Amino acid sequence: MKEIIVSPSLLSADFGCLEKDLDMINRSDADWLHLDVMDGVFVPNISFGFPIMKYVQKLCKKPLDVHLMIVQPERYVAQVRDCGTMLMNVHYEASTHLHRTVQEIHQAGMKAGVTLNPSTPVSVLEDILCEIDMVLLMSVNPGFGGQKFIPRTIEKIKTLREMIDKQGLSTIIQIDGGVNAENAHTLITAGADSLVAGSAVFNAPDPLTVIRQLKNV
Numbered sequence: 510m511k512e513i514i515v516s517p518s519l520l521s522a523d524f525g526c527l528e529k530d531l532d533m534i535n536r537s538d539a540d541w542l543h544l545d546v547m548d549g550v551f552v553p554n555i556s557f558g559f560p561i562m563k564y565v566q567k568l569c570k571k572p573l574d575v576h577l578m579i580v581q582p583e584r585y586v587a588q589v590r591d592c593g594t595m596l597m598n599v600h601y602e603a604s605t606h607l608h609r610t611v612q613e614i615h616q617a618g619m620k621a622g623v624t625l626n627p628s629t630p631v632s633v634l635e636d637i638l639c640e641i642d643m644v645l646l647m648s649v650n651p652g653f654g655g656q657k658f659i660p661r662t663i664e665k666i667k668t669l670r671e672m673i674d675k676q677g678l679s680t681i682i683q684i685d686g687g688v689n690a691e692n693a694h695t696l697i698t699a700g701a702d703s704l705v706a707g708s709a710v711f712n713a714p715d716p717l718t719v720i721r722q723l724k725n726v
Protein backbone atom coordinates (compact mmCIF):
# COMPACT_ATOMS: atom_id res chain seq x y z
CA MET A 510 0.00 0.00 0.00
CA LYS A 511 1.43 3.38 -0.93
CA GLU A 512 2.01 6.05 1.70
CA ILE A 513 -0.48 8.92 1.34
CA ILE A 514 0.82 12.40 2.17
CA VAL A 515 -1.89 14.24 4.09
CA SER A 516 -1.60 18.04 4.23
CA PRO A 517 -4.42 19.75 6.15
CA SER A 518 -5.09 23.30 4.93
CA LEU A 519 -4.90 25.90 7.69
CA LEU A 520 -7.30 28.17 5.76
CA SER A 521 -10.26 26.61 7.57
CA ALA A 522 -8.66 26.80 11.02
CA ASP A 523 -9.81 29.16 13.77
CA PHE A 524 -7.50 32.17 13.34
CA GLY A 525 -8.56 33.52 16.70
CA CYS A 526 -7.08 30.43 18.28
CA LEU A 527 -4.35 29.21 15.96
CA GLU A 528 -2.26 27.79 18.79
CA LYS A 529 -4.95 25.25 19.62
CA ASP A 530 -5.36 24.13 15.99
CA LEU A 531 -1.60 23.89 15.48
CA ASP A 532 -1.31 21.77 18.59
CA MET A 533 -3.95 19.44 17.09
CA ILE A 534 -1.94 19.26 13.84
CA ASN A 535 1.24 18.45 15.80
CA ARG A 536 -0.51 15.58 17.56
CA SER A 537 -2.14 14.28 14.36
CA ASP A 538 -1.07 11.82 11.64
CA ALA A 539 -0.74 14.72 9.17
CA ASP A 540 2.47 14.67 7.16
CA TRP A 541 2.61 18.33 6.19
CA LEU A 542 0.71 21.54 6.89
CA HIS A 543 -0.72 23.33 3.82
CA LEU A 544 -0.62 27.15 3.90
CA ASP A 545 -2.78 29.06 1.38
CA VAL A 546 -1.44 32.52 0.60
CA MET A 547 -3.84 34.70 -1.45
CA ASP A 548 -3.21 38.20 -2.79
CA GLY A 549 -6.67 39.39 -3.88
CA VAL A 550 -5.36 39.71 -7.47
CA PHE A 551 -4.66 36.19 -8.71
CA VAL A 552 -7.68 35.01 -6.72
CA PRO A 553 -10.68 37.04 -5.49
CA ASN A 554 -9.73 36.68 -1.83
CA ILE A 555 -6.95 37.65 0.59
CA SER A 556 -5.82 35.21 3.25
CA PHE A 557 -2.59 35.77 5.20
CA GLY A 558 1.06 36.59 4.64
CA PHE A 559 4.53 36.37 6.14
CA PRO A 560 3.86 37.42 9.78
CA ILE A 561 1.29 34.63 10.19
CA MET A 562 3.53 32.14 8.37
CA LYS A 563 6.41 32.99 10.74
CA TYR A 564 4.11 32.44 13.71
CA VAL A 565 3.00 29.09 12.26
CA GLN A 566 6.63 28.11 11.70
CA LYS A 567 7.36 28.70 15.40
CA LEU A 568 4.55 26.46 16.62
CA CYS A 569 4.16 23.81 13.91
CA LYS A 570 6.28 20.67 13.99
CA LYS A 571 5.16 19.48 10.52
CA PRO A 572 6.89 20.53 7.28
CA LEU A 573 5.21 23.53 5.63
CA ASP A 574 3.69 23.08 2.18
CA VAL A 575 3.04 26.62 0.91
CA HIS A 576 0.48 27.15 -1.87
CA LEU A 577 0.91 30.65 -3.30
CA MET A 578 -2.19 31.99 -5.04
CA ILE A 579 -0.43 35.23 -5.95
CA VAL A 580 0.79 36.93 -9.13
CA GLN A 581 4.56 36.93 -9.77
CA PRO A 582 5.39 34.45 -6.98
CA GLU A 583 9.05 34.57 -8.05
CA ARG A 584 9.35 37.92 -6.26
CA TYR A 585 8.94 36.23 -2.88
CA VAL A 586 11.20 33.15 -2.99
CA ALA A 587 13.56 34.35 -0.23
CA GLN A 588 10.76 35.51 2.05
CA VAL A 589 8.87 32.24 1.64
CA ARG A 590 12.07 30.33 2.44
CA ASP A 591 12.66 32.47 5.53
CA CYS A 592 9.32 31.29 6.92
CA GLY A 593 10.74 27.77 7.15
CA THR A 594 8.95 26.51 4.04
CA MET A 595 9.74 22.95 2.94
CA LEU A 596 7.89 23.12 -0.40
CA MET A 597 7.03 26.28 -2.33
CA ASN A 598 4.16 25.84 -4.72
CA VAL A 599 3.45 28.38 -7.49
CA HIS A 600 0.63 28.52 -10.02
CA TYR A 601 1.48 27.76 -13.65
CA GLU A 602 -0.93 30.58 -14.57
CA ALA A 603 0.90 33.12 -12.36
CA SER A 604 4.56 32.72 -13.35
CA THR A 605 5.58 33.59 -16.92
CA HIS A 606 9.10 32.18 -16.67
CA LEU A 607 8.20 29.07 -14.73
CA HIS A 608 11.44 27.22 -15.42
CA ARG A 609 13.47 30.05 -13.92
CA THR A 610 11.12 30.27 -10.93
CA VAL A 611 11.53 26.54 -10.26
CA GLN A 612 15.32 26.90 -10.44
CA GLU A 613 15.22 29.79 -7.96
CA ILE A 614 13.06 27.81 -5.53
CA HIS A 615 15.54 24.92 -5.65
CA GLN A 616 18.52 27.26 -5.27
CA ALA A 617 16.85 28.64 -2.15
CA GLY A 618 16.84 25.12 -0.71
CA MET A 619 13.13 24.32 -1.04
CA LYS A 620 11.24 21.68 -2.96
CA ALA A 621 9.31 23.11 -5.93
CA GLY A 622 5.66 22.53 -6.75
CA VAL A 623 3.54 23.76 -9.66
CA THR A 624 -0.23 24.18 -9.36
CA LEU A 625 -2.81 24.02 -12.15
CA ASN A 626 -6.23 25.64 -12.10
CA PRO A 627 -9.17 23.39 -13.03
CA SER A 628 -9.28 24.82 -16.59
CA THR A 629 -5.57 24.29 -17.30
CA PRO A 630 -4.75 20.94 -18.96
CA VAL A 631 -1.97 18.79 -17.49
CA SER A 632 -0.27 18.66 -20.92
CA VAL A 633 1.21 22.15 -20.29
CA LEU A 634 3.57 20.53 -17.77
CA GLU A 635 5.18 18.10 -20.25
CA ASP A 636 8.45 20.05 -20.46
CA ILE A 637 8.78 21.05 -16.79
CA LEU A 638 7.71 17.80 -15.14
CA CYS A 639 11.23 16.42 -14.79
CA GLU A 640 12.32 19.60 -12.96
CA ILE A 641 9.66 19.70 -10.26
CA ASP A 642 8.94 17.78 -7.06
CA MET A 643 5.16 18.07 -7.02
CA VAL A 644 2.15 18.96 -9.15
CA LEU A 645 -0.91 20.30 -7.35
CA LEU A 646 -4.13 19.82 -9.28
CA MET A 647 -6.81 22.24 -8.09
CA SER A 648 -10.11 20.41 -7.81
CA VAL A 649 -12.00 23.67 -7.15
CA ASN A 650 -11.36 27.18 -8.43
CA PRO A 651 -8.77 28.60 -6.03
CA GLY A 652 -9.67 31.31 -3.53
CA PHE A 653 -12.01 29.79 -0.99
CA GLY A 654 -12.37 26.80 1.27
CA GLY A 655 -15.51 24.69 1.47
CA GLN A 656 -16.29 24.42 -2.28
CA LYS A 657 -17.57 21.39 -4.15
CA PHE A 658 -15.09 18.98 -5.77
CA ILE A 659 -14.97 19.21 -9.61
CA PRO A 660 -15.34 15.59 -10.90
CA ARG A 661 -13.32 16.17 -14.12
CA THR A 662 -10.22 16.27 -11.85
CA ILE A 663 -10.26 12.45 -11.75
CA GLU A 664 -9.44 12.28 -15.49
CA LYS A 665 -6.69 14.87 -15.02
CA ILE A 666 -5.11 12.78 -12.24
CA LYS A 667 -5.08 9.70 -14.49
CA THR A 668 -3.51 11.59 -17.41
CA LEU A 669 -0.86 13.17 -15.17
CA ARG A 670 -0.10 9.78 -13.57
CA GLU A 671 0.57 8.36 -17.06
CA MET A 672 2.83 11.30 -17.96
CA ILE A 673 4.87 10.89 -14.75
CA ASP A 674 5.19 7.12 -15.10
CA LYS A 675 6.10 7.39 -18.80
CA GLN A 676 9.00 9.71 -17.94
CA GLY A 677 10.02 7.44 -15.03
CA LEU A 678 9.67 10.28 -12.50
CA SER A 679 8.65 10.32 -8.83
CA THR A 680 6.81 13.67 -8.98
CA ILE A 681 4.13 13.85 -6.29
CA ILE A 682 0.53 14.44 -7.39
CA GLN A 683 -1.38 16.53 -4.84
CA ILE A 684 -5.10 17.31 -4.94
CA ASP A 685 -6.62 20.41 -3.34
CA GLY A 686 -10.26 21.45 -3.06
CA GLY A 687 -13.35 19.62 -1.87
CA VAL A 688 -11.32 16.63 -0.66
CA ASN A 689 -12.90 14.57 2.11
CA ALA A 690 -12.92 11.05 3.58
CA GLU A 691 -15.64 10.05 1.07
CA ASN A 692 -13.83 10.91 -2.20
CA ALA A 693 -10.25 10.30 -0.99
CA HIS A 694 -10.18 6.66 -2.10
CA THR A 695 -11.19 7.53 -5.68
CA LEU A 696 -8.44 10.17 -5.85
CA ILE A 697 -5.75 7.81 -4.62
CA THR A 698 -6.92 5.01 -6.96
CA ALA A 699 -6.74 7.45 -9.91
CA GLY A 700 -3.07 8.11 -9.05
CA ALA A 701 -2.89 10.89 -6.45
CA ASP A 702 -0.15 10.77 -3.77
CA SER A 703 -1.08 13.68 -1.54
CA LEU A 704 -4.38 15.09 -0.28
CA VAL A 705 -5.07 18.61 0.97
CA ALA A 706 -8.19 19.06 3.09
CA GLY A 707 -9.35 22.24 4.79
CA SER A 708 -13.02 22.27 5.79
CA ALA A 709 -13.25 18.45 5.94
CA VAL A 710 -10.62 18.53 8.71
CA PHE A 711 -11.13 21.77 10.63
CA ASN A 712 -14.94 21.82 10.52
CA ALA A 713 -15.17 18.23 11.73
CA PRO A 714 -16.10 17.47 15.34
CA ASP A 715 -13.06 15.17 15.51
CA PRO A 716 -10.31 16.46 13.15
CA LEU A 717 -7.77 13.86 14.33
CA THR A 718 -10.04 11.06 13.12
CA VAL A 719 -10.60 12.69 9.71
CA ILE A 720 -6.84 13.09 9.25
CA ARG A 721 -6.37 9.41 10.17
CA GLN A 722 -9.09 8.41 7.69
CA LEU A 723 -7.43 10.38 4.89
CA LYS A 724 -4.09 8.80 5.73
CA ASN A 725 -5.54 5.28 5.64
CA VAL A 726 -7.92 5.28 2.66
Ligand code: DX5
Nearest residue numbers: 518651652654655687707708
Ligand atom coordinates in the same frame (compact mmCIF):
# COMPACT_ATOMS: atom_id res chain seq x y z
C1 DX5 B 1 -8.49 26.92 -1.99
C2 DX5 B 1 -7.28 26.45 -1.25
C3 DX5 B 1 -7.48 25.19 -0.50
C4 DX5 B 1 -8.56 25.22 0.53
C5 DX5 B 1 -9.24 23.88 0.44
O1 DX5 B 1 -8.14 27.91 -2.88
O2 DX5 B 1 -6.20 26.23 -2.13
O3 DX5 B 1 -6.26 24.69 0.06
O4 DX5 B 1 -8.14 25.44 1.84
O5 DX5 B 1 -10.36 23.91 1.22
P1 DX5 B 1 -11.40 22.72 1.21
O6 DX5 B 1 -10.67 21.48 1.59
O7 DX5 B 1 -12.41 23.14 2.23
O8 DX5 B 1 -11.98 22.64 -0.18
Ligand code: ZN
Nearest residue numbers: 518545576685
Ligand atom coordinates in the same frame (compact mmCIF):
# COMPACT_ATOMS: atom_id res chain seq x y z
ZN1 ZN C 1 -4.37 25.20 -1.26
